Amino acid sequence: MNIKSIFDYRLLGLTGSILLIISQFFSWFSGYSLMERYIIATSVDISNAFLYLFPLISGSICLIATLLIYFKLEYRINSVIINFVGFGFFLIFIFELIPQEIDYITSAGIGFYMSIAGAILIFFHNLNILLTREKSKEGS
Amino acid sequence: MESNFYYALGHDLRRRIIKIIGDNEFSSFTALKKELKVSTGTIYHHLDALSQLIEQGKDKKYYLTELGQHAYDSLQDNIENIISDFSKKEFNSPILKSLMFLTPKKIINYEKGYKIYTVIFSIGLLILGLIFCNLNALFPILLFFTNLFQSLQTANLSLQIFFNVFFIINFLLYYFINEIICRLVYKKNENSIKFLLSFSLIFYPTIIYLAIHYLFKELDLLDYSVISILDNILMIIFQVWALWLLTYNLIVNKHLKVENALIISLLIHYGGFSIILALSI
Known part of the structure; x- marks a missing residue:
């Protein structure tokens, strides 16, 4: 098994999850970070406030999934399934947020772009796990 | 014996050969070639690898041995037999x-x-x-x-x-x-x-x-x-x-x-x- 390939896909997943987590603390729309919006939303209407934490939850779950294969390399399918769950939170968040904020999307802050980049990295991380395994088995 | 069994089932084409013979009780070489759509040499190579699981009768047709029948039954039974040994370990994890x-x-x-x-x-x-x-x-x-x-x-x-x-x-x-x-x-x-x-x-x-x-x-x-x-x-x-x-x-x-x-x-x-x-x- 190629050490370099292992390093690569771990790095993709780690970077993606960390980007998703830290995007929570950078500005998204109207100059507010999601954490600030969560705090504002809880003081006004708690019902949808929790939604603003979804990128943080998503990033944390994906980070756990990436760390799982960091410690137990053979648990790659488990890692992909956990990533499915983590990614699900992000998809729901995007699905709820984007239609609401579509008019401001051109002036979106760095947090928005960080989260999108993180999500794309996690997606490729999953593909890479599955494809790398395939290559390594064929090569053996 | 056990390692040969898993080696034989470790390739998609070999599993398909076992399945074709098992489904029809026997199979001729021509029928295998028609079904598998691969070269003659490839089929012979995999038939050699399956020597303990299949046998050729006097009529030149291929039949499953007792071990081959066991392999066929296992393939029918569940997923664990069509995934690699490596994946089997993972299938014991709590999530899967x-x-x-x-x-x-x-x-x-x-x-x-x-x-x-x-x-x-x-x-x-x-x-x-x-x-x-x-x-x-x-x-x-x-x-x-x-x-x-x-x-x-x-x-x-x-x-x-x-x-x-x-x-x-x-x-x-x-x-x-x-x-x-x-x-x-x-x-x-x-x-x-x-x-x-x-x-x-x-x-x-x-x-x-x-x-x-x-x-x-x-x-x-x-x-x-x-x-x-x-x-x-x-x-x-x-x-x-x-x-x-x-x-x-x-x-x-x-x-x-x-x-x-x-x-x-x-x-x-x-x-x-x-x-x-x-x-x-």
């Missing part, structure tokens, strides 16, 4: 064990006598899905549901009927996308009917979700933040369960490796999300 526990294996990978039960179960699920989609006024796109077209449903009768039966159209669409990818990318043409008959099983978790969602909606519980969050989390969990059922179905009926089956599930699932996001914008 739980998912396998929740998988209706005998209905998806049904034997000849049980086909009728799978058909009844599948039709029942499609009807339930149709009912719950309409009760929730949700429009299915692959494994996602949206209420974006609620206003269009009152437009005219033909459009209304189209939206009402869209759960079945969505089921057929999802099936054909999977079938086409299997055929074009992985060259897996087998078990198309079996795959179709058991395909609605993958919607079984999402139907449970729709039933719970309907309950929440009817009791006006979705206005409560905790329930609303729980509803979202349930949707994610039931979708992942459905994706696993799709993966399992692809493994047992299309004989794909677990990694390839997951790639198909992943790509179609996120493709579906992209469509729904584009429509919502």
Whole structure:
């Protein structure tokens, strides 16, 4: 098994999850970070406030999934399934947020772009796990 | 002996040879070549590797040995025999064990006598899905549901009927996308009917979700933040369960490796999300 390939896909997943987590603390729309919006939303209407934490939850779950294969390399399918769950939170968040904020999307802050980049990295991380395994088995 | 057994089953083509001979009780070389669509040399190479599992009779036809029959029975039985030794370790993990526990294996990978039960179960699920989609006024796109077209449903009768039966159209669409990818990318043409008959099983978790969602909606519980969050989390969990059922179905009926089956599930699932996001914008 190629050490370099292992390093690569771990790095993709780690970077993606960390980007998703830290995007929570950078500005998204109207100059507010999601954490600030969560705090504002809880003081006004708690019902949808929790939604603003979804990128943080998503990033944390994906980070756990990436760390799982960091410690137990053979648990790659488990890692992909956990990533499915983590990614699900992000998809729901995007699905709820984007239609609401579509008019401001051109002036979106760095947090928005960080989260999108993180999500794309996690997606490729999953593909890479599955494809790398395939290559390594064929090569053996 | 045991290592030879696993080595012999460790290749897709060898498993297919065992299956062809097992299904027909015997097979000639010509029949194998016609079915497998590979070169003569390749078939001879794999027949050599299967020397302990198959034997050639006086009529020059290939038969299963006792060990071969055992291998054939194992291949019929469950997923664990069509995945590598490496994956077997992973299948003992709590997550995959739980998912396998929740998988209706005998209905998806049904034997000849049980086909009728799978058909009844599948039709029942499609009807339930149709009912719950309409009760929730949700429009299915692959494994996602949206209420974006609620206003269009009152437009005219033909459009209304189209939206009402869209759960079945969505089921057929999802099936054909999977079938086409299997055929074009992985060259897996087998078990198309079996795959179709058991395909609605993958919607079984999402139907449970729709039933719970309907309950929440009817009791006006979705206005409560905790329930609303729980509803979202349930949707994610039931979708992942459905994706696993799709993966399992692809493994047992299309004989794909677990990694390839997951790639198909992943790509179609996120493709579906992209469509729904584009429509919502």
